[in-house]
Amino acid sequence: MSTQEHIFDAAGPRGRRTIRIVTVLSVLAIAAVVVLVILRFSAAGQLAADRWAEFTQWPYIQFLLAGLGNTAIAAAVAALFAIPTALLMALARTSHRAWLRRPATAYIEFFRSVPLLLVVYIFVSGLPTYGINPDIFWKLVIPIALCSSGVMAEIFRAGILALPAGQVEAALSIGLQHSQATRYVVLPQAVRIVVPSMVAQLVVLLKDTTLGYAVSYPELMKTANNLTAYTNHLIQTYLVIGAVYVVTNILISHFARYLEARISGRTARTGRPAEEREAARATIG
Numbered sequence: 001m002s003t004q005e006h007i008f009d010a011a012g013p014r015g016r017r018t019i020r021i022v023t024v025l026s027v028l029a030i031a032a033v034v035v036l037v038i039l040r041f042s043a044a045g046q047l048a049a050d051r052w053a054e055f056t057q058w059p060y061i062q063f064l065l066a067g068l069g070n071t072a073i074a075a076a077v078a079a080l081f082a083i084p085t086a087l088l089m090a091l092a093r094t095s096h097r098a099w100l101r102r103p104a105t106a107y108i109e110f111f112r113s114v115p116l117l118l119v120v121y122i123f124v125s126g127l128p129t130y131g132i133n134p135d136i137f138w139k140l141v142i143p144i145a146l147c148s149s150g151v152m153a154e155i156f157r158a159g160i161l162a163l164p165a166g167q168v169e170a171a172l173s174i175g176l177q178h179s180q181a182t183r184y185v186v187l188p189q190a191v192r193i194v195v196p197s198m199v200a201q202l203v204v205l206l207k208d209t210t211l212g213y214a215v216s217y218p219e220l221m222k223t224a225n226n227l228t229a230y231t232n233h234l235i236q237t238y239l240v241i242g243a244v245y246v247v248t249n250i251l252i253s254h255f256a257r258y259l260e261a262r263i264s265g266r267t268a269r270t271g272r273p274a275e276e277r278e279a280a281r282a283t284i285g
Contacts, residue, residue: 041235051236060227067223068244074141074219075206081145082205083198086152091182093153094160104153111150119143120214139215148205155197159190192260199256203249220244 011019041047054060092104111119123139134142163186171181212219218226224241228234 046235051233054231054233055236055240063227064220064223064240064244067218067220068248070217070223071206071209071212071219071221074137074144074209074212074217075202078141078144078148078205078209079202081141082148082152085145085149087156089149089153090156090160093157108150108153111147112154114147116143116147116208117211117214119147120211124215136215136217140209140212140217140219144205144208144211148201148208151204152198152201155194155201156190158197159194160186162193163189195260196256199252199259203252206248206252207245 038047045051089104089108092100093108095101095104120140120143123134123143127133167185167189168178168181171185172178176184209219210221212222213225216222220241224237228237231237
């Protein structure tokens, strides 16, 4: 059964017809808006070749690529810290031990609720007054990692709670300890369930790096601001930057679908994750 079938029931003939009509009308409306915008840009001279010439020159391309590289580094490092932290917080929140569950719940609810920009400003203006003044890179990465880990923790927890209780009971019945059941039975299946949602959150995390302007970190958006100050071609620059973000996020989404299909295919071929089979074989043997 596909992920979509878990989310909603399949539409009937009337529902499919309504969906098709709404889709066609939406596409036509969007196309009309795009045509109108292009015509207005053309009338204002914004589509003239000389306004786009710098984006075909290597120094400008190199400048933008440097900003894209800084964005990718910040997003990757933030994800590197956010994902393990989120997994630990999710496991702690689902724990039966109150001394683990309560602090994890407080952590998750706090960083899910607080605005990311507020956390960035705390690192920029608040902590330096107390002698804590990290590099501008970490003033951006740490707040993103903290806020993203709160959201990702709930995604992991949803994946864990989506598994039938009998999964853990069956693992315990064959002699596995609770920690082994979590490692070999629960986590592999939970991770497979949450892959699409996790990648969607990674797209959000990538877009969060645009707050680099608050710490003067030279990510892609900050690079675009600097470029517009030099060329005075604001619309052209932001259209190019928007296209770069769209292409990057599409690539991430395609990778998510590939990863989900690969994991689902492996599970379908084997019947259960390899880790679970090895754990069961070791226990029975």
